[in-house]
Amino acid sequence: MLSIMESDQAQQDPLDPRFVLAEADQARQRLAAGLRLPAGLHPALAAAVAVQVGAAAYGIAAQTTAGLAVALAGVAVLMGGAAVLLHRFRRINGVRIDGLSSQIVLGTGGTSTLVYMGGFGAATWAAFESRWWLVAVAAVAAGVGYAIGTLRWWHAYRNDPAAHAGGVSPRLLAAGAVLACLGFVALLIAG
């Protein structure tokens, strides 16, 4: 085993593989540690998701053209809000992280997906029962849970940036948004 002095000397040797790896890892951590989320990201995201879930529940239960318009407007609010938040993140930090985009737009994390699906299901059921207060509660719960899921993802990213940086590309996200809108239209027509 190396003595403490020998170990320190090895760590300071610029050709020592341990030193080389540590320096590279520190550079990556420096980048990740310096990144900042836009102010108000979590409340804004929670509100956008709540609006989208509430609008979708109303639209599905209403089964009318007006309901379809409301549901699509909800999707537009979420997509527009997400686009603004991601643009601000990129402008503030000078980086793009597809993992964050996927988390914000698609809620790809386990927590976000579960809470969103639960809230969406509860809100839709409540809308069919005309219990509008419950629609609001479920929509807000979905929004808050979604935002918490994003916060959890952010902490995981800061701990291990390389493992969490990947995600769906912007083009695929745009295609996903179009598919989501078409899905709502299909759901309403089929209903």
Added chain:
Amino acid sequence: MAELDPLIHAPARLQVVTTLSAVSEAEFATLRAVLEVSDSVLSKHISALADAGYVRSRKGVQAGRRTTWVGLTSTGRKALREHVAALRRLIDVVD
């Protein structure tokens, strides 16, 4: 078994690809600030890595000014994974 990759073996170049592995794309100026190197040094590294297909770069606009965005390609990510694995094996042998 993967071996050391001469293209990213230099510590400065390994730092470039390792830092890029934390993001999908980084602005040239952001990368330069994190790595604390000059424009010309970073440009040379990016050019060499781009020629090998390890990184891609594109021109863009950030806050009204023209910028260059740089990102690792899948080839670059694979090369980094294999190089780091080779370095770790080397450390194990020494230890």
